[in-house]
Amino acid sequence: MDAPAARPLGHDTHEVTNQPPPYGGENAWTGDALLRSAVAREGAAWVEARAHALGALVAGEHLQTLAEQANRHTPELRTHDRYGHRVDAVEYHPAYHELMSAAFGAGVHSLAWTAEREGAFVARAALNYLWNQGENGVACPVTMSFAAVHVLRNEPALALEWEPKILAETYDPRPLPIMEKRAATVGMAMTEKQGGSDLRANATRAEPAGGGDYVLTGHKWFCSAPMSDGFLTLARTGKDLSCFLVPRSLPDGTRNRFLIQRLKDKVGNRSNASAEIEYDGTWAHRVGEEGRGIPTIIEMTHLTRFDIVVANAGMMRAALVQALHHCEHRSAFGRRLVEQPLMRNVLADLALEWEAATLLAFRLARAFDRHADSRERLLGRIVTPVAKYWVCKRINAFAVEAMECLGGSGYVEESPLARLYREAPVNGIWEGSGNVIALDVLRSIAKEPACVEAFFAEIAEAAAGEPRLAHLVDALKADLADAGALEVRARRVVEEMAVALQAALMTRHAAPAAADAFIATRLEGDWGACFGTLPARVDCGQLIDRARARA
Ligand SMILES: Cc1cc2nc3c(=O)[nH]c(=O)nc-3n(C[C@H](O)[C@H](O)[C@H](O)COP(=O)(O)OP(=O)(O)OC[C@H]3O[C@@H](n4cnc5c(N)ncnc54)[C@H](O)[C@@H]3O)c2cc1C
Numbered sequence: 397m398d399a400p401a402a403r404p405l406g407h408d409t410h411e412v413t414n415q416p417p418p419y420g421g422e423n424a425w426t427g428d429a430l431l432r433s434a435v436a437r438e439g440a441a442w443v444e445a446r447a448h449a450l451g452a453l454v455a456g457e458h459l460q461t462l463a464e465q466a467n468r469h470t471p472e473l474r475t476h477d478r479y480g481h482r483v484d485a486v487e488y489h490p491a492y493h494e495l496m497s498a499a500f501g502a503g504v505h506s507l508a509w510t511a512e513r514e515g516a517f518v519a520r521a522a523l524n525y526l527w528n529q530g531e532n533g534v535a536c537p538v539t540m541s542f543a544a545v546h547v548l549r550n551e552p553a554l555a556l557e558w559e560p561k562i563l564a565e566t567y568d569p570r571p572l573p574i575m576e577k578r579a580a581t582v583g584m585a586m587t588e589k590q591g592g593s594d595l596r597a598n599a600t601r602a603e604p605a606g607g608g609d610y611v612l613t614g615h616k617w618f619c620s621a622p623m624s625d626g627f628l629t630l631a632r633t634g635k636d637l638s639c640f641l642v643p644r645s646l647p648d649g650t651r652n653r654f655l656i657q658r659l660k661d662k663v664g665n666r667s668n669a670s671a672e673i674e675y676d677g678t679w680a681h682r683v684g685e686e687g688r689g690i691p692t693i694i695e696m697t698h699l700t701r702f703d704i705v706v707a708n709a710g711m712m713r714a715a716l717v718q719a720l721h722h723c724e725h726r727s728a729f730g731r732r733l734v735e736q737p738l739m740r741n742v743l744a745d746l747a748l749e750w751e752a753a754t755l756l757a758f759r760l761a762r763a764f765d766r767h768a769d770s771r772e773r774l775l776g777r778i779v780t781p782v783a784k785y786w787v788c789k790r791i792n793a794f795a796v797e798a799m800e801c802l803g804g805s806g807y808v809e810e811s812p813l814a815r816l817y818r819e820a821p822v823n824g825i826w827e828g829s830g831n832v833i834a835l836d837v838l839r840s841i842a843k844e845p846a847c848v849e850a851f852f853a854e855i856a857e858a859a860a861g862e863p864r865l866a867h868l869v870d871a872l873k874a875d876l877a878d879a880g881a882l883e884v885r886a887r888r889v890v891e892e893m894a895v896a897l898q899a900a901l902m903t904r905h906a907a908p909a910a911a912d913a914f915i916a917t918r919l920e921g922d923w924g925a926c927f928g929t930l931p932a933r934v935d936c937g938q939l940i941d942r943a944r945a946r947a
Pocket of ligand 1: 584
């Protein structure tokens with residue numbers, strides 16, 4: 397009997413139609429006119445070549461495949477070697493190492509410190525925004541290494557040894573003493589079982605061992621990127637807390653006593669390991685003044701909080717781009733989704749939220765650049781927690797809505813939206829959870845009342861020409877002046893501060909129609925409880941086109 401004629405492999409039962417083509421990987425820098433204008437306005441147009449290269453990388457298929465692999469094949473803890481020796485190693489999929497090489501090789505962690513020119517923080521923020529469209533787990537060691545530089549400068553001898561390795565634009569995962577490394581990463585370990593937000597509860601003890609060295613005993617309940625080369629940590633010297641650097645390797649080449657007990661099984665952020673660790677006779681060097689551990693390490697969290705604001709704006713962009721791509725190519729009920737009036741309302745509303753978050757992030761970055769100017773320093777002090785609180789709240793609803801734009805295809809692991817959705821809540825928890833951040837705003841105001849003046853001065857010009865914003869400013873001033881139950885009202889006040897500043901930035905820099913839609917909805921309340929509830933008079937097409945505008 398003759399064999400049946402060979403038929404091509406594939407679907408014999410149906411044709412595949414009405415599916416969007418694979419996302420084309422448009423350069424995330426050149427494809428984002430709003431980003432480019434914000435970066436140029438805030439003083440870092442010179443980052444063009446780096447941003448162009450990174451924009452191509454993060455949107456490319458290769459990096460997206462690495463991101464998918466590194467999050468599917470999660471890190472594993474190996475406590476002992478085959479002979480029973482303790483090794484405390486975390487083993488990562490090769491994709492993770494390649495991602496680390498890409499991020500650190502691009503200077504995403506270091507450009508703010510190495511560029512030595514006007515706009516360095518804005519330039520680095522552009523890289524961070526772009527990187528967070530590629531992969532978010534690696535963003536954790538990137539951010540911690542960036543922020544650690546500032547704290548280590550408290551100890552010039554340590555900074556001399558560590559800083560050139562941290563700032564190197566390369567990645568060296570070898571477990572070696574710092575002097576033998578080509579590059580180093582630094583993490584931080586503060587949170588203990590009995591308290592994370594309230595660091596005063598830290599119980600780890602530090603005994604002096606001579607020459608600024610100490611020996612630590614205790615534990616940390618969360619310690620991310622545990623294969624970093626060093627960790628900034630808190631421990632008690634006497635009754636007060638001091639800040640320490642714990643190196644993973646000792647100068648003689650042996651490993652420090654840094655015992656990894658387990659890895660957390662996390663909701664998202666899965667490519668990045670987060671460990672529970674114990675210090676048991678662990679060698680450490682003090683950083684900063686004895687007994688001033690919290691003020692010393694809090695400088696690091698000020699920078700990581702800033703980074704989170706920028707990261708969330710980047711994540712909003714990533715989610716929006718996927719939603720737009722799908723809706724441009726998918727049809728239902730005889731029309732492309734992007735042409736359906738109700739879907740246009742959803743996409744336009746998301747675009748407004750992303751634009752306001754991006755303007756806020758890059759204005760904040762400029763405040764870090766101009767730290768020497770006291771008004772900018774005060775502005776950075778107060779806007780960092782205000783913006784951290786707000787964009788971390790908005791990203792969750794944003795990610796869900798963007799996912800829904802893809803229908804069922806958004807809810808499967810092959811879609812980048814699944815990863816973004818699971819990643820979204822973590823930025824609102826670490827580096828200070830919502831309530832703690834809202835209370836930090838009140839604390840900043842109490843400590844440096846001039847912060848409030850700097851804040852209102854930033855909004856004044858826009859408010860002078862926009863009565864609806866002026867009305868909110870008056871209400872906010874009254875709210876802040878009323879000390880009664882201010883703590884209970886903290887979230888509400890911080891939310892209003894964030895929206896007022898976003899409205900001022902939209903008034904100054906966005907198209908008039910976009911600023912008007914933002915103010916009508918977010919300030920005046922002509923809006924529903926979900927995205928996609930812009931009033932019918934809003935020109936959604938114009939807002940969507942702004943999000944699609946290329947340079
Ligand atoms: C994935 C991941 C990785 C992490 N990596 C690290 C790391 O590398 N290093 C590190 O040190 N930590 C790390 N953390 C820990 C993180 O910083 C803490 O979980 C966070 O600061 C909250 O502390 P907590 O878990 O002890 O919660 P708690 O402090 O118990 O807070 C619980 C809730 O109570 C609220 N709350 C606290 N105080 C008040 C108050 N006065 N009024 C009202 N509400 C309040 C908080 O906002 C929060 O919602 C990580 C966490 C996660 C999820």
